Amino acid sequence: MRIVTLSEGDVTHLHVGLKGTMNALFLKDLADKTRRGLRGRVEDGKSGGGLCFGYDVVKQFAANGEPIRGDRTIYEAEAAVVRRIFADYIAGKSSRTIAFELNKEGVPGPQGAEWGPSTIHGNPKRGVGILNNELYVGRLVWNRLRYLKDPDTGKRVSRLNPESEWVIQEVPEMRIIDQEVWDVR
Numbered sequence: 001m002r003i004v005t006l007s008e009g010d011v012t013h014l015h016v017g018l019k020g021t022m023n024a025l026f027l028k029d030l031a032d033k034t035r036r037g038l039r040g041r042v043e044d045g046k047s048g049g050g051l052c053f054g055y056d057v058v059k060q061f062a063a064n065g066e067p068i069r070g071d072r073t074i075y076e077a078e079a080a081v082v083r084r085i086f087a088d089y090i091a092g093k094s095s096r097t098i099a100f101e102l103n104k105e106g107v108p109g110p111q112g113a114e115w116g117p118s119t120i121h122g123n124p125k126r127g128v129g130i131l132n133n134e135l136y137v138g139r140l141v142w143n144r145l146r147y148l149k150d151p152d153t154g155k156r157v158s159r160l161n162p163e164s165e166w167v168i169q170e171v172p173e174m175r176i177i178d179q180e181v182w183d184v185r
Contacts, residue, residue, distance in 0.1 A: 047069075048142040053082065085098055090184055135174055136177040
């Protein structure tokens with residue numbers, strides 16, 4: 001079978017191999033540049049991606065009309081829920097009981113979903129879950145996890161990066177929980 005394109009003319013096996021290699025290199029370079037840009041944004045105290053419960057995106061524009069990205073503000077309605085979760089947990093309630101009570105009262109969870117125990121207690125090593133999110137005490141931690149695609153299932157899986165690769169930035173204006181509360185949780 002013969003393939004002919006306007007830009008390349010006859011496409012040979014050499015074209016396929018060379019173009020495939022060039023495209024793979026381009027994608028790797030693009031990924032590296034994106035990560036470098038995100039790292040710089042985090043080092044400036046801005047979001048490196050994602051919005052966690054208790055915060056809202058600040059929408060603002062530069063003088064030239066370009067959006068200014070990565071700024072957040074505390075969303076007080078959700079921040080009150082975060083404070084309540086910490087207080088209930090310190091008072092001895094289990095994450096299952098807290099989740100049950102929040103759902104019973106109709107308190108919307110992250111992304112409007114119902115509350116589950118793992119949403120509250122999460123995984124301390126991975127820094128996930130309401131009780132382990134260091135942003136609540138004004139510490140922005142980026143690059144704690146990396147995401148890979150499982151070749152067998154095609155699903156995205158997370159892996160913990162070495163602590164030496166984490167980028168940690170103090171952002172005291174994002175504090176929702178007092179340090180004393182965080183320390184006794």
